[in-house]
Amino acid sequence: MRASKLYAPTLREVPAEAEIPSHQLMLRAGFIRKAAGGVYTYLPLAWRTLRKIEQIIREEMDAAGGQEIAMPIMQPSELWKESGRWEVFGEEMFKLKDRHGREFCLGPTHEEIITDLVRNEVRSYKQLPLLLYQIQNKYRDEIRPRFGLMRGREFIMKDLYSFDKDEAGLDISYKKMYDAYTKIFSRCGLVFRPVEADSGAIGGSNTHEFTALAQTGESEIAVCTKCDYAANVEKAESTVLYPEDETELPLEKKATPNTKTIETVIEYLQLPIEKSIKAVAFQDEKDKLICVFVRGDHEVNEVKVQNAVGAISLRMADKEAILAAGGVPGFMSPIGLRKGTVVIVDATVMEMKNACCGANEVDMHYINANPKRDFGEVLVKDVRLMQKGDACPHCGAPVQITRGIEIGQVFKLGIKYSSALRATFLDENGREKPLIMGCYGIGVSRTMAAAIEQYHDENGIIWPRAIAPYEVALVPVNAKNEAQMKLAEKIYAGLQQAGIEVLLDDRKERAGVKFKDADLIGYPVRVTIGPKAVEEDKIEVKVRKTGELVYFTEENYEEGIKALLAKL
RNA sequence: CGGGGCAUGGCUCAGUUUGGUAGAGCACCUGGCUUGGGACCAGGGGGUCGCAGGUUCGAAUCCUGCUGCUCCGACCA
The missing domain is CATH 3.30.930.10 (Bira Bifunctional Protein; Domain 2)
Incomplete structure (x- = not known):
């Protein structure tokens, strides 16, 4: 292909709409x-x-x-x-x-x-x-x-x-x-991990996502620092955390003015955040209220909640719905909700001792709540989001939370559709x-x-060879120099015959423009035909990824370039 | 769906506050000059200022409505 014919309009400036x-x-x-x-x-x-x-x-x-x-x-x-x-x-x-x-x-x-x-x-x-x-x-x-x-x-x-x-x-x-x-994904040159995942709307039992690791990715994954366990945080099973054993103290109601958030409550009561219980209320697609309780420093995993109650979708509950169930937004508690309200308590919360939780009254909290003793009939489930440092469910080592781009998914559907x-x-x-x-x-x-996302630098894209649009950019430095153009044409034909996908930049542009474009488009290898090539038989080859320069001759450039490409 | 922001030549943006008939850089065309990292000089083409109404002698600019794009949020009670 010749650059003079290629429809590839490049932009010097970054379009305003693009972020990543x-x-x-x-x-x-x-x-x-x-x-x-x-x-x-x-x-x-x-x-x-x-x-x-x-x-x-x-x-x-x-x-x-x-x-x-x-x-x-x-x-x-x-x-x-x-x-x-x-x-x-x-x-x-x-x-x-x-x-x-x-x-x-x-x-x-x-x-x-x-x-x-x-x-x-x-x-x-x-x-x-x-x-x-x-x-x-x-x-x-x-x-x-x-x-x-x-x-x-x-x-x-x-x-x-x-x-x-x-x-x-x-x-x-x-x-x-x-x-x-x-x-x-290996052949495409990507850095990826297969991770355990939730099956979502498609349905089915067993599933893995293939996730390309990248900070700009939209999915969060938990990766074990020791074994090969990796899971989407939506799926990752959290281990139950057991606090140190304490004597259970009697439940006590306390006035806690202006403490609608966990931060203000623990500040007011001077308690560690691990002693607090946080409430989040949802409504499913039929408007049924679902009250979820997790430890103050934990996050609710909505997907786990959805699965626990078999809901199709969840949204944050309306104030009215909470009030109708006997709850008070900001001060919700499993104690004293109307009978029949769906209450899910995270498994770790169930083990807590002498904790603080809402009292279903404005500006009031309970202290010394002991879930096993005080919460009555509730659904106990793992509904929290895995966090950095949590134990790996396979080997117990701490997990790392990282981001990735979901590029593939495999599902066992079973007989759902059939x-x-x-x-x-x-x-x-x-x-x-x-x-x-x-x-x-x-x-x-x-x-x-x-x-x-995985392969770029400040100058542009750096394609893995297997998926690069062209493998080699061939750049004559001066389009008006006949000797250079003649040599470039010769090498162009030579590379094509050798089965290498090559783009000849025959545009009447200055060298700088062609170099910038080659870097931006990200050809893995660039061959420069300048005075050195014409006069000294030194054909300069630059590797986009490393910036490494190698010189070949008219005699050996084909094998030389092939060998370079084989490594990319 | 809630809340911001934006919409002016192909691109990035100024001009809008305070109304007076549209501008810069890049890109494009012509000529010259230049050729190893986005040159330079001279000349030139291109915009009913997102759309529809309204106010006004006069609207890119003020008012109303609409459309599109974009960002944040839509789990932490």
Whole structure:
């Protein structure tokens, strides 16, 4: 490719709308342009990188026994109503109607379509296992699209669905995908961790997220400092903390004026924060009130609460709802709430001794509350968020909290969709059974963004070789110097013949401009053709990542560059 | 959905407070000069100031409504 023909408009200045490096750099380097909030056009450079990522995915999916198909983006509402997810997805789904008033949506995912496809065609266990996948656009009407390709409303995803005759088969399919994902992200050159995760709205039992480590990531993960345990904090099981044993003192009510927050209460009562109990009230999608109590220095893990009560969604409770249950906002207590109110007490709170909690009266708190003695009938669950330094549930060593970008997820779905949509087969004994399913996604466009988050510097992107749009930028320093241009053309042809993807910067620009653009776009290797190359047969090669300079001759530059690339 | 902010040429922004008929840098076109890290000189093109109303002799500027973008929040009672 010649730079004079390449449509890659680079920007000197940072567009005002972009915040994080990947978004800024993709705009500046001429990879993407925005069409609407969370919707982007991929320009030639981005498209090349995306196709490389897709190709790596295809190779590994095919190697694992997957077959590629293409399902519709526009999907009929009937299937979604049949599975019950027309409502579950709700506002997050783009819905539309045809001229006859029939309802459709733009697919946020494809479980319904594929289950429908398979239920009509698969009859026998002899046809299993079956692994089908596609690489395609997905649509989700995010509350707040942001960070460029990181959280778009239209994005590219690879999704594979596995169908097995039994759990053992699902375990094998799951393992195949888990291993394939590890290979894919390794080949893309990313630093990542598979982490245990919550299964969320998609449903299912067992799931891992593949998370690219990056400070700009939106998901928080807990990583053990000793063993290989890693989990999304939403999922991470917190261990129960036991305080030192104390004699239980009698419950006592105390006036605590103007102490609506934990900080003010402990300040007023002169108690350590570990002696306080914090209340958070939610309402589920049916407006049912759920009161949650955690230790003052802990945070409520909403996902755990949701799972504990089987809610579809949670929001902060209205004042009215709290009052109706006998609670007082700011001074809520498990003691004295109206009978029938759902109360969840975190397992660690249950072990506390002589703690302080609200008294369900304005400006009043209890001290010396002993949950086991005083709280009565309550639901005891692990509902707190794992924090830095908490014990690893596997080996007990302290965990670290770090951030990452979720680039892939593998799920064991079981029979959730096959039973809802009655997708069955006949087993060896002629018995009708629901198909055992798994689903496995990779955010392709997000993976590209994640790579940039991990590999960039103040000058631009630094692509891992495997997913770089071009491997080599060939830069003649002076476009008007015939000898330089002639040599550059010769090397251009030579590199192409050697199977190296090369971009020749033949633009009539000054050297500085071409160097800046090469750095910004992030070609792994730059070959400079200047006076040294023409007069001394010294072909200068610069490695983008390290800044290292190497010189080759017309005789050996092909092998030399190949050897350099092999290391990137 | 709640709360901020913004909307002026392709990009980054000034001008709005105090109304008087639109500007800078970058980018683009022409010519010259220059060529190892985003040059320079000269000339030039391009904007109904987001949209719709209103006030006024006169509106980018004041008022009303709308739209879009963006940031924060929507768990810590």
